[in-house]
Amino acid sequence: RSLRTSTTNEAFFKAVSQRKCNMQRYFLLSALFFLLAAADDSTCDEPGSVETCPSSMKKTKRIPDGCNLVMANSGIKDSGWGVFALSGLSKGNQIGGDPVIQIPDITPEGAKGSRRLIWEYLWDGSETGGQYEGIKVMTSVPGVGMLANGDPRSFNILAEKAIVDNFGFSRHSSPAAGAMTAYRNYTWYTTKDLPPGSELIVNYGVNWFKERGFKQDSYQPKPLDLQSLRDNGYCLDNLRPGTSMIPHAGGGAFAARDLEEESIIAPVPVLVISASGLAQMKQRENGEILVQQQLLRNYCFGHPNSSYFLHSYAPMVNLINHDKTPNVKLQWAKESLPLFSKPVFTMQDSSTQLLLELVALRPISKGEEIVLDYGPEWVDAWEQHKQQWKPSTDEYQDAHQLNNSYPTLRTESELRTAPYPSDVFTSCFYRFNSEAYVPVAEWKLARGLLQSSNLRPCLVIERVSRSQDDVTYTVRLFNHPGLAQSHRIPKGRSHVVRHVPREAIVFSNKLYTTDQHLETAFRKEIGLGDIFPTEWMDLK
Numbered sequence: 001r002s003l004r005t006s007t008t009n010e011a012f013f014k015a016v017s018q019r020k021c022n023m024q025r026y027f028l029l030s031a032l033f034f035l036l037a038a039a040d041d042s043t044c045d046e047p048g049s050v051e052t053c054p055s056s057m058k059k060t061k062r063i064p065d066g067c068n069l070v071m072a073n074s075g076i077k078d079s080g081w082g083v084f085a086l087s088g089l090s091k092g093n094q095i096g097g098d099p100v101i102q103i104p105d106i107t108p109e110g111a112k113g114s115r116r117l118i119w120e121y122l123w124d125g126s127e128t129g130g131q132y133e134g135i136k137v138m139t140s141v142p143g144v145g146m147l148a149n150g151d152p153r154s155f156n157i158l159a160e161k162a163i164v165d166n167f168g169f170s171r172h173s174s175p176a177a178g179a180m181t182a183y184r185n186y187t188w189y190t191t192k193d194l195p196p197g198s199e200l201i202v203n204y205g206v207n208w209f210k211e212r213g214f215k216q217d218s219y220q221p222k223p224l225d226l227q228s229l230r231d232n233g234y235c236l237d238n239l240r241p242g243t244s245m246i247p248h249a250g251g252g253a254f255a256a257r258d259l260e261e262e263s264i265i266a267p268v269p270v271l272v273i274s275a276s277g278l279a280q281m282k283q284r285e286n287g288e289i290l291v292q293q294q295l296l297r298n299y300c301f302g303h304p305n306s307s308y309f310l311h312s313y314a315p316m317v318n319l320i321n322h323d324k325t326p327n328v329k330l331q332w333a334k335e336s337l338p339l340f341s342k343p344v345f346t347m348q349d350s351s352t353q354l355l356l357e358l359v360a361l362r363p364i365s366k367g368e369e370i371v372l373d374y375g376p377e378w379v380d381a382w383e384q385h386k387q388q389w390k391p392s393t394d395e396y397q398d399a400h401q402l403n404n405s406y407p408t409l410r411t412e413s414e415l416r417t418a419p420y421p422s423d424v425f426t427s428c429f430y431r432f433n434s435e436a437y438v439p440v441a442e443w444k445l446a447r448g449l450l451q452s453s454n455l456r457p458c459l460v461i462e463r464v465s466r467s468q469d470d471v472t473y474t475v476r477l478f479n480h481p482g483l484a485q486s487h488r489i490p491k492g493r494s495h496v497v498r499h500v501p502r503e504a505i506v507f508s509n510k511l512y513t514t515d516q517h518l519e520t521a522f523r524k525e526i527g528l529g530d531i532f533p534t535e536w537m538d539l540k
Helices: 009-040 108-113 115-121 226-232 295-299 334-341 344-348 376-388
Strands: 069-073 081-085 094-098 101-104 137-140 157-159 186-190 239-243 251-255 264-274 279-283 289-293 300-302 308-312 328-332 354-360 424-429 440-442 455-467 470-477 495-501 505-509
Touching (some): 069 226, 101 279, 108 264, 108 279, 115 137, 115 264, 264 344, 295 308, 308 354, 328 334, 334 354, 424 470, 455 505
Parallel strands (some): 440 495
Antiparallel strands (some): 069 081, 094 186, 101 137, 264 308, 264 354, 279 289, 300 308, 328 354, 424 455, 424 505
16 A cells, blocks of 8 residues: 555565554553453462462362362252362262251242242251241241252262250340340251362252153262362351350351461352242131241341342351451352343242352461351341330240150159140151051151151150159151151041150240240341442332
8 A cells, every 4th residue: 555655665674663663562561461460360370279379369268278078060960059079079978057047937028039049959947947937937047958959869978967056045135035035056968078179969869850840860979179169169167157246146157277367268159039038927726917038138138228128148148147347258259240231030039140259368277166247227226226225024835945854754644733824745766658657656766866857746645654764755747847757647536656765855936936926026137238239120
């Protein structure tokens, strides 16, 4: 093109020379740009390390030395996150220790507002011992119970019973009664040795896939690449459970190792629930219908300008208490930011992975309690609750505290003159199959029999003493609400079981009598503050 102009040869070569200089500058600037971009993307050092980067270019360290349990994308196709053992686990190793939250009698409208939570994540209440908390009880089992995927044939971990304990917060003496779950320290144990990189698989039960119309292809877990887990995973065992020193707090989360400032100490995956999803409907003895807020609300994040809540299901995160001087904060994982532009109801899509990150604000020492600022709305609500709270005047007895008080159980005839407290009854661990019904049976210990799912109402009708150390009971069994038809004693028939040992009989509280059903129990979500998506603020 230059030859077509009136430019002389000398001018031409001068222009070409100038163009070469410009191109050199361009390539130098381009190279500098890509170097800066690479530094900004935190690729200045080896994956998982922060030591060689300038402070402004550090890659966030998500897998510290010594971490074994990791959250990463599951090895099962289209199954979201999974839980992996970086260093492997031996048979019988215990995992977890989270609280579990009983969710009784969700209203029909509430079921719509929390359909993904119900459909994909909740467990049957009987699995965690919550079957007497309502007519139909489901349970949120944060941690392994909601993060791990399931298969009834290739599972490699099983759950143990939750401890039922209210930390001594009686409705007669503490405003915290009913504000926290009494079901805690829900642990899992490995059923076999697991090599490094193994994915943890729970047992959803044989009917889980059938009820949802899913094709069940047995999954054979294969260890994943360890470097990929370190590069892309989040550590799940930076925190451990313990008893908080904060007044009225109960349990707390504590650092399991020294944690660096600005490090991500826990992933916080969340599920969207509408306000209607947190309603409980129950019927009083006089027939009156009462609608209350579920205890689950206390284990959700929210904002005053939104009718939506975010329930966290990460290990130990639901144990973190409030403090006005926090040592951690929450931030959104960058992969979640594009989701805010979508309508909030689309968050019920099973493919959606909403993720917050828990970040250390300063260096945290091993054994230090982890505390978060719950926000001014929560603080105001708690202070108002404490001021208005009054001790209960009823004679409520926590059934689980009675088990050590009655080494010898009373028979039906003895109870007529010396009854137990009015809000408790006895339950027996027993498996009943309606297809093999017989009027009288012998109690036999079997593997898994003492699991919470086998607990059902019973009444001692006879005490048999062969010696001082050999006492068994004859009991009559009953049904309880929510039992599957195959486990129900046929109507009009009775079922008596002989030679039941004392350790197979426990005290239980009657329907709607535990602290979480108190009409004055504290209910308030944790504030997310400025990081709550403005797009989901529908109450502005």
